[in-house]
Amino acid sequence: MTVKADLAPIALEAELRDFFIRVGTEKDARLLLWYAGHGHTSSEEGYLVPADAPASAAGPDFLFKALSLRRFGRRC
Secondary structure (H helix, E strand, O other): OOOOOOHHHHHHHHHHHHHHHHHHHOOOOOOOOOOEEEEEEEEEEEEEEEEOOOOOHHHHHHHHHOHHHHHHHHHO
């Protein structure tokens, strides 16, 4: 079991990518992601929003920091 806490957005993306590529293909692989923080919905797209992300009105800067749930789901 691996536990990671308080990851910055880039580190979170890297950890998720690593899990899905290295472990996620195994038959008995499991992932528990517990996220305590903010979320945002825009144009039917959901995002996990880290503390250091700018407001959603910031456009590209917001998208750079926020984690798209649609992209997250495509990793599975």
